Amino acid sequence: MKPVNLLGMALLRLLAERPQHPYELRQRMRDEGLDRMIKVTHGALYYSVESLVKAELIAPVEVSRQGRRPERTVYEITDAGREVAGDRLRELLSTVAPEPTTYGAALAFLSLVPPTDAARRLELRAVLLEGELAAAGTRHDALIEQGVPPVALVEMRHHQAHLRADLELTRSIRDDIRSGRMSWEPVLGSADGSER
CATH class of the missing domain: 1.10.287 (Helix Hairpins)
Structure with a gap:
């Protein structure tokens, strides 16, 4: 399996706390300042969510609609997602990589x-x-x-x-x-x- 990128890691961390829909995930990234360290666009966020679903690291748990708004799918992290996130974090914490600026x-x-x-x-x-x-x-x-x-x-x-x-x-x-x-x-x- 391809390693989870930083945006994917952010999504897994937030979903490990509680199930959420993508809009809420993006808002929480802003609130916690994660968007200052990880580039997140609307397209990148939804692409990452789809990639995590395909890899079975997250799964949809609920689809809801309020009024005329589009449907919102709520996702939760899977056991495989928890395992992959933990492994990837251990790798990131213990590796020194050049960070050109x-x-x-x-x-x-x-x-x-x-x-x-x-x-x-x-x-x-x-x-x-x-x-x-x-x-x-x-x-x-x-x-x-x-x-x-x-x-x-x-x-x-x-x-x-x-x-x-x-x-x-x-x-x-x-x-x-x-x-x-x-x-x-x-x-x-x-x-x-x-x-x-």
């Missing part, structure tokens, strides 16, 4: 622009990271106050740790550039020879 790639290309320009851009990034870190803390605290169990928010703590590390590195590189500890001749110049 756009920022990591941008740092590899730093020598393309003048150092003063890079320092200004890194300062802007630091400000944005500070805002994102504050917002993430507020979201986490609000979910705790709403009664969401801490185990359901561990990924938010992971995200916050990455933001803190990113902010620390960004400030450090910016400071190294400003102090002259890191300097270079830009590989590319702007069309008019000035810095942007």
Whole structure:
């Protein structure tokens, strides 16, 4: 069987808590911030649900209709789904895999622009990271106050740790550039020879 992707894992986790229909699953992913870590579109969600049904990891338990709304199928996780989810989680937790980032790639290309320009851009990034870190803390605290169990928010703590590390590195590189500890001749110049 093909390994369950991250969206499938999110659906299995939510369905392990209680049977739900896809719209409810998507809303819960938003409420818990899972959609910030796992890309979920309407089409991807329904495709994942269908794939999980075909693999017999979830099963429909009820179809209902309210007024003129379309039918809603409620799904529940199967015993096979619980087993596969547990096995896949154990694999994901114990495996270190490279996670390439756009920022990591941008740092590899730093020598393309003048150092003063890079320092200004890194300062802007630091400000944005500070805002994102504050917002993430507020979201986490609000979910705790709403009664969401801490185990359901561990990924938010992971995200916050990455933001803190990113902010620390960004400030450090910016400071190294400003102090002259890191300097270079830009590989590319702007069309008019000035810095942007």
